[in-house]
Amino acid sequence: MTSPVAPKPHLGIGMVGYAFMGAVHSQGWRTAARAFDLPYEPHLTAICGRDTESVRTAAGKMGWASTETDWRSLITRDDIDLVDICTPGDSHAEIAIAALDAGKHVLCEKPLANSVKDARKMADAAARNPGRIAMAGFNYRRAPALSLARRLIEDGRLGALRHVRLAYLQDWLVDPEFPLTWRLRRERAGSGALGDLGSHIIDLAQFLTGEPLAGVTALTTRFVPRRPLPSGASSDAAGSPAARGLGEVTVDDAALFTGRFPSGALASFEATRFANGRKNALRLEVNGERGSLTFDLERLNELHFYDGSAPAAESGFRRILVTEPDHPYLEGWWPPGHGLGYEHTFVHQARDLIQAVADGAQPSPSFDDGLQVQRVLAAVEESASKDSIYIPLPLYSL
């Protein structure tokens, strides 16, 4: 005899955007309730994009039940409970604020906005809608090894922290012929490697230490100032470069900065898309008075731990394979040794957000956390723009 399984209440998801982030968020929504026991079943109710044909194709591929071509229609639908924003940064604030004010929960991709002003308006909208959940999409917090790193630091296994060293290295802009996409335009993306990659490592540094950065000093640069316009794009610059089909890169290509935490710990950061050979290398090391931790996103199931209290003869970095059932998030997955990947950070993000909706508790990272990252991004840009902070050295021939 068969007995029916009681259906769980649906949480209707409406997603705006369907490129890389849209695809990986879709994967998160599709999988979360398959891996974890959740209070709601996320339902991929509608996906939104401006081009009718492309959004239909994306809906079919990613498993969405319907399409919209205007986000304003999406956020007023009764069958949508949560709006997931996967668009370029220039539209985050408008969509997120309208969605919150329309009574929807919101997940917004990082960085939260393109300016502190917009991020503050978003945090204000979250504050005036306390019954609605608003989360910023810093997904790497939910890599099990990084959640474990946070747990070890919180438990005092590293003691007082001295150094936090982070780098996020990619190489997809090495070729000067790579076209001028929206990520290279300030009005669309806000900033370059800084906002795209630097925002992740700023968030992680604050997440791992549990402290906000107290100040920064920075250098940024643009290695390739002009790039070919993407096919079909019209030129925005007069004169010969535009005639040659080139357009101006208006964001940074790389950012280097240092910072200080209120506790006195020092931090260093590097964000670049010119690290030839590095595809998605988010690396970090934390040194404390009692021990150290290292992590590399390209080996994301591993955390290396140096326990300074071990006898000298046995000391050394120990590789923890983060696949045990009592490691963070691993209760939902495979037996020990059967590792997870990039996409699972988005599954965990969806899981925690669904749980937060059920609990009526603001999740972390909140829009306030996103605003704090935005403040750091702005401080980095301000420092980088001030020659007085950078002390030039006399030329010296080697």
Ligand code: SOE
């Ligand atoms: C771009 O380089 C990018 O897709 C980022 O925007 C994401 O946040 C990161 O997860 C991977 O790289």
